[in-house]
Amino acid sequence: MTSHLTSYRRQWFTDGPTARRDILAGVVVALALIPEAIGFSIIAGVDPRVGLYASVAIAMTIALIGGRPGMISAATAAVAVLVVPLVREHGVDYLFAATILMGLIQMIAGLLRLDLVMQFVSRSVITGFVNALAILIFMAQLPQLTNVGWQTYAMVAGGLVIIYGFPRITKAIPSPLVAILVLSAISISMGLPVNTVGDMGKLPEGLPSLALPNVPLTLDTLRIILPYSLTMAAVGLLESLLTAQIVDDMTDTDSNKRVECAGQGGSNIVAALCGGMGGCAMIGQSVINVTSGGRGRLSTFVAGAFLLFLLAVLGPFVGRVPMPALVAVMIMVSIGTFSWNSIPNLRRHPATSSVVMLTTVIVVVATHDLSLGVLAGVLLSGIFFAGKVQRMFAVERDETADGAQAIYRVTGEIFFASVDRFTRAFQSEGTATRVVIDVTGAHFWDISAVGALDKIVARLRRDGREVEVVGYNRASADIVDRFALHDKTGVEMGLAPHR
Template identity: 40%
Template sequence: MLDFFRQRSASAKDDVLSGLTVALALVPEAIAFAFVAGVSPLIGLYSAFFIGLITAIFGGRPGMISGATGAMAVVIVALVADYGVEYLFPTVILCGLLQIAIGLGRLGKLIRMVPHPVMLGFVNGLAIVIGLAQLGSFKTLSSGGELVFLNGKPLMLMLSLVIATMCIIWLLPRFTKALPASLVAILLVTFASIAINRNVETPNGENVLATVGDMLRTNIKAAEFAEVGDLATAGVATGAAGEIAAKADSAAGSISGGLPVPFFMQYEMVPLNWETLKIIFPFAIILCGVGLIESLMTLTLIDEITETRGKGNRECVGQGAANIVCGLFGGMGGCAMIGQSLINVNSGGRGRLSGVTAAVCLLAFVLFLAPWIEQIPMAALVGVMFMVVIGTFEWASLKMFKRMPRSDVFVMLLVAGYTVFMHDLASAVILGVIVSALVFAWQHATHIGADSKYNEFGSRIYQLHGPLFFASVSSFKDMFNVNEDPDDVVIDFYYSRVYDQSGLEAINWLAEKYEGCGKRLHLTHLSPECRKLLDKAGDLVEINMSEDPQYHIATDRLA
């Protein structure tokens, strides 16, 4: 990774300024993800506030930013479209309860099972997805209601300001680190954009440089034109255009709003019965899994960047509490936001104050500063995100292809490709873990073998090497010649381990074969873990255990 995320110590000033920077970048993201979910833009903004505030205070990773995310929005859109927005809020609450249960059950440590090639593929795929998502900001709405790419003078001005933003972020730290470079870039480019929009006229009277307010109005117009449009690459979707039109408090193209109130004061309550639970429970399970996987992966990434360690189980509880409160106040739920977290880290945010500042500033934008925030040009935010892409991509992984095992390269490319083409980070990680586990099992299935010799009593001793588990069972069985072996056979597990029930079943099968031929089978040098498995097997394994105190052999441990 490039030295984009420079190491720096935490300070209150850096946390406040970086939180303000993140809040500015959160506005268009929250609006876009609300359109993905088919709900009002204000629901997305309120969700980002609650999720960001509560996880910043109670979560397990200081400096990590949480809010409304696209990963959860794509799950929500089906629920809202099929059953209505009223079912969304109890679903989010149930999702939060499940996340708390997982945290209290200390299952957050399962993130340790993610192999490094999966992490590399996840990070690289994510960087590509973030970069491609910015292309939507280079589109405008045609008279026919279709999104088309900019051209001519608007495109050149847009590119110029994007490049200017990136240059400021890159060059400013060389001269001063008193202010976050991203924040300075956004402010300077905003002033330039306002001047350009006031002095450059367009035929239709619209701004030549699109702003946050323009993006909101464009999305609303697009929702009126079509039920489903090709807006996925722009970070928006219109799968529930009618819901947006009916519920959007921002129909006039503004993010201005009041204080959030409980959902039961705004919407009709759904019946709390078994039928409702059958509807919302599958969605809650998916939201819980998607949210925690993305959050824990982000936590791991921030850990590596800051060279500190977060608390996965505490993060699960914090995310769950945030989703419960978010659901109670009519929010769409959320989880950790990787792009905004990287902006925060790059801007110097290291403590919980940065996340709290981002959430409070976001609410202040909605309550008091909407007209000014809507003047921020999309070019500035695109430039910031492009720099995040450059800093996120593991460029060193391109040089590692020739040195990495082919299986690891395959897993990395698989996860990255799935992330890019399917836009599903959680499924990409799960797929990578499954493939890595299968590759591991396949490789270790061939590592089992046995050396055979006879002792002074005529007993045949098999010195086993390698793990005995489901993938190596077949090779294990082929090692023994029951008919030709003597009456007394010993299997020495000094260099081996039994890992699962398949291994126990193989031992039981072998014992029955020897017993059927009137021969005795002994096991020696079983590790404590292996003996524990044999004890748990009950009557499954019926074999004799050799007694040999000199070699610390298990004695009288008949299953």
């Protein structure tokens, strides 16, 4: 317990330079969250304050109870697109109720250690996920770059020059923050005809207040919100865990995925009670935070707290921030997020890995659904893996000089995908009257493998041959003793034969 508290304290209270970088990074993220939250609110069909208040509540809460310091969570498009029918048919209060249930489900997922499911997501899927998100982030900026004047393009280009050039002068202040401030000053002082944050939607005034959703506590309400809550919880956890892994890689640190699952749940409950929609981790804003120097919980908390300050105190000024400045920041995020090494690796890596990565990218970009893309990648990875492993076995046949005994030496993995080839290897037995099947170098994984062995033994015995199976390892012996139909002799340590 003491070590956990010490680690938690270290994630908050760091030295002066690190704390300053966390604070400045949080300020940059807060500014970048505003147009995103408004846009996601529009997608969901709710008032902009629903997305903005959600971003405030989620960011501040996850900083306290999350498992990945430095990662930014807020209202997201991945969750917003899921609730459109719920809001349209039942109203915003049912959205709040569904978000509370979503949070409870995520907390239960944390207790059940469902974060371990991430072990089945291959590196190719994660690379595809990252590349697809980078493409989607860039595509999301295109509406701000079409049917606009030359001033917009000039400001975006100027913003990119500042973002990539200012670190050559000093890294004490995040270059995205400098770009936003400089371009805002130029736009406001010169009255340039460019889109502003205020054009995205009306900014809320005042602070959010705590309130329970105004819905009846009945089974009918549960029946309405449960399907949405389950889907939001699954998509939110999937995106959060993948983003946490990416931040782990970027910072070369570990995170507590189980705590992150529960923290996401708690954050969504707080967001709903504050009149906000559901959310999850945001890879774009997390990349902004990390590249701006944010590493600790303080950066995430400042992002939420400064966003609240902007909305409550500086709303009119924030509304005048030019969108080209934020577009430049998001283009930087897109460029920094994309795994450029994955392009030459298409030729260097195995073809199956490249196919999995490209499939994940194509499905995500085509559907704008991160969960579908990751699901497609995981399923394809599983199919390729099963196909690879099912070929990793061999059966060799030897006969005694007199031809009376045949010995089959089986090596490799026997499971549902390899049982066909395993069975076919015993088609030609010759004239031997006694058959020994040596499985010392093999492993039987499932009941399909045991069933195949039963089938082989039964057929050989029907042909009048004496059959002996020897050499089971302990795990194979256990599953054979439990499920095999041929004689069970209580194999121990794989040494006793089955006759």
